[in-house]
Amino acid sequence: MKRKNNAIYVDLENIPASLDLKSLFDELTLKHNTNPDEENVFVIKLACGNAASIKKLEKQLAEYNFYIRDTPSITTNYKNRADLIISLEALETIIIQSPIIDRYVFITSDSDFTVIMETLRKYGKEVYLVTKESVSDKPIFNNSCDEILIMESFQTKPKTEESKTSTTKGKGKEKPESNNTKRNDKLVESIMKKVIDSLDPDTWLLVSLMGIKFHQMDKSRTIERSSYKTIGNLILKMEKDNLIERKLNDKGHPEVKPIPKQ
Numbered sequence: 089m090k091r092k093n094n095a096i097y098v099d100l101e102n103i104p105a106s107l108d109l110k111s112l113f114d115e116l117t118l119k120h121n122t123n124p125d126e127e128n129v130f131v132i133k134l135a136c137g138n139a140a141s142i143k144k145l146e147k148q149l150a151e152y153n154f155y156i157r158d159t160p161s162i163t164t165n166y167k168n169r170a171d172l173i174i175s176l177e178a179l180e181t182i183i184i185q186s187p188i189i190d191r192y193v194f195i196t197s198d199s200d201f202t203v204i205m206e207t208l209r210k211y212g213k214e215v216y217l218v219t220k221e222s223v224s225d226k227p228i229f230n231n232s233c234d235e236i237l238i239m240e241s242f243q244t245k246p247k248t249e250e251s252k253t254s255t256t257k258g259k260g261k262e263k264p265e266s267n268n269t270k271r272n273d274k275l276v277e278s279i280m281k282k283v284i285d286s287l288d289p290d291t292w293l294l295v296s297l298m299g300i301k302f303h304q305m306d307k308s309r310t311i312e313r314s315s316y317k318t319i320g321n322l323i324l325k326m327e328k329d330n331l332i333e334r335k336l337n338d339k340g341h342p343e344v345k346p347i348p349k350q
Contacts, residue, residue: 094130095181095189097174098145098154099196100137104243105144107195109152112218112242116193131187134177136170171196175204182211190214195239197223202232209234218242221268224308225275236308272314279305280322284331284346292335292343295323 094116117128133154135145142149142156149156159170174194181189191214194201205215215233223229224236283301287293299319302311316322323344326332332344 092190095132096193098135100141102197106243109148171200205232276311295342
Protein backbone atom coordinates (compact mmCIF):
# COMPACT_ATOMS: atom_id res chain seq x y z
CA MET A 89 0.00 0.00 0.00
CA LYS A 90 1.36 3.43 -0.98
CA ARG A 91 1.77 5.91 1.86
CA LYS A 92 0.59 9.51 1.44
CA ASN A 93 1.99 11.93 4.02
CA ASN A 94 -0.41 14.65 5.17
CA ALA A 95 0.20 17.84 7.14
CA ILE A 96 -2.83 19.42 8.81
CA TYR A 97 -2.87 22.97 10.19
CA VAL A 98 -5.68 24.42 12.32
CA ASP A 99 -6.25 28.17 12.66
CA LEU A 100 -8.12 27.94 15.96
CA GLU A 101 -9.53 31.45 15.98
CA ASN A 102 -11.27 30.99 12.64
CA ILE A 103 -13.15 27.77 13.38
CA PRO A 104 -16.21 26.97 15.53
CA ALA A 105 -16.06 25.13 18.85
CA SER A 106 -18.49 22.55 17.40
CA LEU A 107 -15.96 21.27 14.85
CA ASP A 108 -15.80 17.46 15.06
CA LEU A 109 -12.22 16.44 14.31
CA LYS A 110 -13.12 12.75 14.20
CA SER A 111 -15.53 13.13 11.29
CA LEU A 112 -13.02 15.35 9.48
CA PHE A 113 -10.16 12.88 9.94
CA ASP A 114 -12.43 10.04 8.83
CA GLU A 115 -13.25 11.96 5.65
CA LEU A 116 -9.61 12.75 4.89
CA THR A 117 -8.45 9.23 5.76
CA LEU A 118 -11.01 7.27 3.76
CA LYS A 119 -11.59 9.50 0.74
CA HIS A 120 -9.91 11.85 -1.72
CA ASN A 121 -7.21 9.48 -2.97
CA THR A 122 -6.49 9.05 -6.65
CA ASN A 123 -5.41 5.48 -5.96
CA PRO A 124 -7.47 3.12 -3.75
CA ASP A 125 -4.21 1.59 -2.49
CA GLU A 126 -3.06 4.87 -0.95
CA GLU A 127 -2.90 5.17 2.84
CA ASN A 128 -3.25 8.63 4.38
CA VAL A 129 -0.84 9.25 7.25
CA PHE A 130 -0.98 12.52 9.23
CA VAL A 131 2.66 13.16 10.04
CA ILE A 132 2.30 16.84 10.99
CA LYS A 133 -0.59 18.18 13.10
CA LEU A 134 -0.32 21.78 14.26
CA ALA A 135 -2.98 24.01 15.86
CA CYS A 136 -2.38 27.71 16.55
CA GLY A 137 -4.49 30.24 18.44
CA ASN A 138 -4.83 32.24 21.62
CA ALA A 139 -5.61 30.64 24.98
CA ALA A 140 -9.39 31.08 24.63
CA SER A 141 -9.54 29.48 21.17
CA ILE A 142 -7.31 26.61 22.31
CA LYS A 143 -9.64 25.85 25.22
CA LYS A 144 -12.69 25.22 23.00
CA LEU A 145 -11.00 22.34 21.14
CA GLU A 146 -8.25 21.38 23.58
CA LYS A 147 -9.60 17.91 24.41
CA GLN A 148 -10.06 16.91 20.75
CA LEU A 149 -6.66 18.27 19.78
CA ALA A 150 -5.03 16.29 22.60
CA GLU A 151 -6.80 13.10 21.51
CA TYR A 152 -5.33 13.49 18.02
CA ASN A 153 -1.90 14.36 19.38
CA PHE A 154 -1.77 17.86 17.85
CA TYR A 155 1.11 20.14 18.66
CA ILE A 156 -0.72 23.14 20.15
CA ARG A 157 0.90 26.55 19.98
CA ASP A 158 -0.43 29.53 21.91
CA THR A 159 -0.30 32.69 19.79
CA PRO A 160 -1.40 35.64 21.94
CA SER A 161 -1.94 39.05 20.40
CA ILE A 162 1.01 41.42 20.63
CA THR A 163 -1.31 44.30 21.54
CA THR A 164 -5.04 44.49 22.31
CA ASN A 165 -5.79 45.89 18.85
CA TYR A 166 -3.44 43.65 16.84
CA LYS A 167 -4.36 40.26 15.43
CA ASN A 168 -2.21 37.38 16.53
CA ARG A 169 0.39 35.75 14.31
CA ALA A 170 -1.22 32.32 13.86
CA ASP A 171 -1.40 32.71 10.07
CA LEU A 172 2.28 33.69 9.85
CA ILE A 173 3.44 30.91 12.17
CA ILE A 174 1.47 28.22 10.31
CA SER A 175 2.62 29.53 6.93
CA LEU A 176 6.29 29.45 7.97
CA GLU A 177 5.92 25.96 9.44
CA ALA A 178 4.43 24.71 6.17
CA LEU A 179 7.11 26.43 4.09
CA GLU A 180 9.83 24.92 6.26
CA THR A 181 8.71 21.42 5.24
CA ILE A 182 9.49 22.31 1.62
CA ILE A 183 13.00 23.42 2.60
CA ILE A 184 13.83 20.53 4.92
CA GLN A 185 12.01 17.80 2.95
CA SER A 186 11.97 15.51 5.97
CA PRO A 187 9.37 14.19 6.02
CA ILE A 188 8.23 14.83 2.47
CA ILE A 189 4.62 16.03 2.59
CA ASP A 190 2.25 15.07 -0.23
CA ARG A 191 -0.91 16.87 0.92
CA TYR A 192 -1.39 19.99 3.05
CA VAL A 193 -4.72 20.60 4.80
CA PHE A 194 -5.57 24.05 6.17
CA ILE A 195 -8.58 24.52 8.45
CA THR A 196 -9.42 28.21 8.39
CA SER A 197 -11.62 30.91 6.92
CA ASP A 198 -8.78 33.45 6.77
CA SER A 199 -7.81 34.40 3.22
CA ASP A 200 -4.28 35.26 4.40
CA PHE A 201 -3.49 31.55 4.11
CA THR A 202 -3.94 31.63 0.34
CA VAL A 203 -0.39 32.98 0.04
CA ILE A 204 1.21 29.83 1.47
CA MET A 205 -1.37 27.61 -0.23
CA GLU A 206 -0.46 29.01 -3.64
CA THR A 207 3.25 28.68 -2.84
CA LEU A 208 2.88 25.01 -1.92
CA ARG A 209 1.02 24.30 -5.15
CA LYS A 210 3.88 25.94 -7.04
CA TYR A 211 6.07 23.16 -5.67
CA GLY A 212 3.63 20.53 -6.93
CA LYS A 213 1.96 19.86 -3.59
CA GLU A 214 -1.68 18.96 -3.11
CA VAL A 215 -3.53 21.55 -1.01
CA TYR A 216 -6.89 21.19 0.72
CA LEU A 217 -8.89 23.86 2.48
CA VAL A 218 -11.56 23.25 5.12
CA THR A 219 -13.58 26.44 5.42
CA LYS A 220 -17.02 27.89 6.14
CA GLU A 221 -19.66 27.48 3.45
CA SER A 222 -20.31 31.24 3.44
CA VAL A 223 -16.81 31.91 2.04
CA SER A 224 -16.19 28.65 0.16
CA ASP A 225 -17.06 30.14 -3.23
CA LYS A 226 -14.60 33.04 -2.93
CA PRO A 227 -12.41 33.11 -6.06
CA ILE A 228 -9.29 33.65 -3.91
CA PHE A 229 -9.92 30.29 -2.20
CA ASN A 230 -10.96 28.36 -5.31
CA ASN A 231 -7.86 29.55 -7.17
CA SER A 232 -5.42 28.63 -4.39
CA CYS A 233 -6.20 25.00 -3.58
CA ASP A 234 -7.07 21.64 -5.12
CA GLU A 235 -10.16 20.90 -3.09
CA ILE A 236 -12.40 22.67 -0.59
CA LEU A 237 -14.26 20.87 2.18
CA ILE A 238 -17.15 22.59 3.94
CA MET A 239 -16.60 23.10 7.67
CA GLU A 240 -20.29 22.81 8.52
CA SER A 241 -20.21 19.20 7.26
CA PHE A 242 -17.94 18.33 10.19
CA GLN A 243 -19.77 20.05 13.04
CA THR A 244 -21.72 18.47 15.86
CA LYS A 245 -25.26 19.78 16.19
CA PRO A 246 -26.24 21.21 19.59
CA LYS A 247 -28.93 19.16 21.35
CA THR A 248 -31.28 22.14 21.40
CA GLU A 249 -31.04 22.39 17.63
CA GLU A 250 -31.68 18.66 17.20
CA SER A 251 -34.78 18.77 19.41
CA LYS A 252 -36.05 21.84 17.55
CA THR A 253 -35.63 19.99 14.25
CA SER A 254 -37.52 16.95 15.51
CA THR A 255 -40.47 19.03 16.76
CA THR A 256 -40.89 20.78 13.42
CA LYS A 257 -41.04 17.53 11.42
CA GLY A 258 -44.39 16.71 9.93
CA LYS A 259 -45.76 20.24 10.09
CA GLY A 260 -45.50 20.79 6.37
CA LYS A 261 -43.10 23.70 6.67
CA GLU A 262 -40.24 24.15 4.27
CA LYS A 263 -36.94 22.99 5.72
CA PRO A 264 -34.49 25.79 6.58
CA GLU A 265 -31.86 24.31 4.29
CA SER A 266 -34.17 24.26 1.25
CA ASN A 267 -33.16 27.76 0.17
CA ASN A 268 -29.51 26.74 0.25
CA THR A 269 -30.34 23.60 -1.73
CA LYS A 270 -32.11 25.63 -4.42
CA ARG A 271 -29.17 28.03 -4.55
CA ASN A 272 -26.74 25.10 -4.88
CA ASP A 273 -28.89 23.52 -7.60
CA LYS A 274 -28.68 26.71 -9.67
CA LEU A 275 -24.95 26.96 -9.05
CA VAL A 276 -24.10 23.42 -10.16
CA GLU A 277 -26.41 23.71 -13.17
CA SER A 278 -24.56 26.88 -14.15
CA ILE A 279 -21.19 25.16 -13.79
CA MET A 280 -22.28 22.15 -15.85
CA LYS A 281 -23.62 24.42 -18.60
CA LYS A 282 -20.22 26.11 -18.77
CA VAL A 283 -18.57 22.71 -19.07
CA ILE A 284 -20.96 21.76 -21.88
CA ASP A 285 -20.29 25.05 -23.68
CA SER A 286 -16.56 24.28 -23.59
CA LEU A 287 -16.98 20.92 -25.36
CA ASP A 288 -16.40 20.30 -29.06
CA PRO A 289 -19.91 19.85 -30.52
CA ASP A 290 -18.58 17.28 -33.02
CA THR A 291 -16.75 15.07 -30.51
CA TRP A 292 -18.06 12.52 -28.03
CA LEU A 293 -16.53 12.82 -24.55
CA LEU A 294 -16.44 10.20 -21.80
CA VAL A 295 -18.77 11.06 -18.93
CA SER A 296 -15.86 10.45 -16.51
CA LEU A 297 -13.79 13.15 -18.24
CA MET A 298 -16.76 15.47 -18.14
CA GLY A 299 -16.92 14.84 -14.39
CA ILE A 300 -13.26 15.81 -14.06
CA LYS A 301 -13.89 19.05 -15.91
CA PHE A 302 -16.84 19.78 -13.64
CA HIS A 303 -14.88 19.06 -10.47
CA GLN A 304 -12.13 21.45 -11.55
CA MET A 305 -14.73 24.21 -11.38
CA ASP A 306 -16.59 22.89 -8.32
CA LYS A 307 -13.76 22.57 -5.81
CA SER A 308 -16.04 23.09 -2.84
CA ARG A 309 -18.13 20.08 -3.96
CA THR A 310 -21.33 22.08 -4.05
CA ILE A 311 -22.97 19.24 -5.94
CA GLU A 312 -23.00 17.13 -2.76
CA ARG A 313 -25.09 19.83 -1.04
CA SER A 314 -27.46 20.19 -3.99
CA SER A 315 -30.50 18.01 -4.67
CA TYR A 316 -28.54 16.28 -7.45
CA LYS A 317 -25.89 14.81 -5.11
CA THR A 318 -23.96 13.19 -7.99
CA ILE A 319 -22.59 14.14 -11.42
CA GLY A 320 -24.71 11.38 -12.97
CA ASN A 321 -27.96 12.93 -11.77
CA LEU A 322 -26.87 16.36 -12.98
CA ILE A 323 -25.99 14.96 -16.41
CA LEU A 324 -29.45 13.37 -16.60
CA LYS A 325 -30.93 16.82 -15.99
CA MET A 326 -28.83 18.30 -18.80
CA GLU A 327 -29.98 15.49 -21.07
CA LYS A 328 -33.66 16.13 -20.22
CA ASP A 329 -33.12 19.81 -21.00
CA ASN A 330 -31.78 18.79 -24.45
CA LEU A 331 -28.37 20.32 -23.79
CA ILE A 332 -26.49 17.07 -24.39
CA GLU A 333 -27.04 13.66 -25.95
CA ARG A 334 -25.64 10.43 -24.57
CA LYS A 335 -24.63 7.00 -25.88
CA LEU A 336 -22.52 3.98 -24.91
CA ASN A 337 -19.27 3.53 -26.83
CA ASP A 338 -17.88 0.24 -28.14
CA LYS A 339 -16.51 -0.60 -24.68
CA GLY A 340 -19.83 0.10 -22.99
CA HIS A 341 -18.69 3.37 -21.44
CA PRO A 342 -21.11 6.33 -21.46
CA GLU A 343 -20.19 9.31 -23.63
CA VAL A 344 -21.86 12.67 -24.20
CA LYS A 345 -21.65 15.54 -26.62
CA PRO A 346 -23.43 18.90 -26.68
CA ILE A 347 -26.52 19.47 -28.78
CA PRO A 348 -25.98 22.53 -30.99
CA LYS A 349 -28.10 25.50 -29.99
CA GLN A 350 -30.84 26.42 -32.39
